[in-house]
Amino acid sequence: MTTVNTAAAVDQLSTTTLLRFATAGSVDDGKSTLVGRLLHDSKSVLTDQLEAVEHASRNRGQSTPDLALLTDGLRAEREQGITIDVAYRYFATPRRRFILADTPGHVQYTRNMVTGASTAELAVVLVDARNGVVEQTRRHAAVAALLRVPHVVLAVNKMDLVDYAEPVFADIAREFTAYASELGVPEITAIPISALAGDNVVEPSAHMDWYGGPTVLEHLETVPVAHDLTACHARFPVQYVIRPQSAEHPDYRGYAGQIAAGAFRVGERVAVLPSGRTSTIAGIDALGEAVDIAWAPQSVTLRLTDDIDVSRGDLIAPVGDAPTPTQDVEATVCHVADQPLSVGQRVLIKHTTRTVKAIVKDIPSRLTLDDLSQHPAPGQLVANEIGRVVVRTAEPLALDAYADSRRTGSFLLIDPADGTTLSAGMAGESFATHAAVNSVADEEGWDF
Incomplete structure (x- = not known):
């Protein structure tokens, strides 16, 4: 009997679809608690894992298990109570298999959100119902839009702390939807939840009868996924x-x-x-x-x-369906390094399996997250900033537009001195060389 059940389970998993999704939000918005609640209530937590969480929770003086510890695995994270790395988890329900990336909320770790969302088909952006949409919320929405994540879920968390008030949820959902739509996010679904209490995470909430939409897990199980490469x-x-x-x-x-x-x-x-x-x-x-x-x-x-x-x-x-190689790359980048990215800077650009020398010719603009305006000619980008760049490469690269291919339209800018990743880039249309900026490369002695 056990063999038959196991075989049936394996066969079921082989026929279910796979969804890759990432969670994001500001510090203490409850991302790790949400993920822990998903794992716990969907019966995807092993007994020894739950026992370890219960033990760690007792050591911290908590009377109930802190489900956030199911994803906050690093000792430094447990001591600080925040997530500082991307925690990947794999679980499955009878309807679908999942790979999730629980990404950090602190502004200095936005680079990790880029990593977690780069292969995601869905992003869950959490908002604290008491604080509403904040700068980091807008930043995560912008990153999701830039990475062309096709589905975004706005999870308005901690509804229990605002008396499950529908107007609070409606105002936040309206503001976020307007902002994300302007960024070009194609699909936005807003769900009011309490990750701590379990409202609308796996089971419908008894406190929000005014909400008639899906729970988080129900939406994850039913959202259409199209990743046929x-x-x-x-x-x-x-x-x-x-x-x-x-x-x-x-x-x-x-x-x-x-x-x-x-x-x-x-x-x-x-x-x-x-x-x-x-x-x-x-x-x-x-x-x-x-x-x-x-x-x-x-x-x-x-x-x-x-x-x-x-x-x-x-x-x-x-033949006949090949990208045109170019040495002039115009792209949008999310700068992830602590050191700034400046005009005239020598870098390496890594595209698929090819790595070549390059120089930053121009930084035409930087995105202002508050109103989505473009700050012209900033001169440099600092950590977590998003901007347009023009890069001249020493050898031609065969890039696709990122809109056509997330795999062959993306690249990394790397520090040639120590191999540090500087920026994650999404390629756009190639364009003609600017003579004024070319002089920068000539003065530096890089003959491109």
Whole structure:
């Protein structure tokens, strides 16, 4: 009987869809408590985990288990009572599987929210009902919009501390929805909750009969998820060139990597970027077996009919559906480093498997979160600021627009001195070189 039940559970998990989502909000808005409540009430907490939380709660003088400790795993976090790292958790219900990222709320850790939301299909933004929409709420909404997270849930938490008043919820929902809509967030769902008491998290609240919408878990289980990478433009970043020295395969040359998007077929004409050389796919090897077709996110080895120069960092794409390589990158970035990003600064830019030298030619504007206006020519970006940048690269990059592909339209700016990540970038349209800014590169001696 146990074997049958286990097999049925495995079969059920194999047929359920997967939702990646992230939580965000200001400090003490209750993100970790919400996640803990989701895990606890959906019966996704192991007995030993719950016992450890109960023990830690007693040591802190609490009479009931602090469910926030289910995600606040670092000792420093438990001592301070705040989240300072991205805590990933995996759980499942009969209707769907979940990967969640509980991100920090403190302004100095906004960079972690970028990490947690970069692959998310949904973001849960928490707001304390007593405080309403604050600057950090707007910042998290802006990051979600920039990362093109398709679904945003506004969870108005701590409704028990405002007597479950509908007008309080309605005012916050109205303000946030107007702000996020102006940012371009396509779908916003507002839910009044009390994570501590469990109202509208997994079970409907008995205190808010004026609310007729879904609970948080119900919405997570039913929100439509469309992450079929096989329908996107086919892209294959080359990670490794395989040339075994053996008598059995003396002329074998394969290009290994993970398909970022789309599908590739034997016999298909492809271009190798940024060189632009073309060839035909002679074979595809997957797990040691030859196949006729492969699709994202499979890791495979492609073999070409022509002996052309292909190396790590090159991008293989179908002829006629390939991005145009460019050395002038215009993008929106979220600056995540403590050191500022300044005009004229030398950086490395990492795009898929390719890393090249670059220089910051211009920072045309910085986003003002209060009214979404653009502050022109700020000169630099400091930690957690969002702005437009123009970067000139030493070698061409084959970037897609981020709107078309989150995988091949994103990049990182890196400090060449110590490898520190400076900014996370979302590529836009390439544009012509500004002669005035080009002089900065000439003076620095970087011949691009």
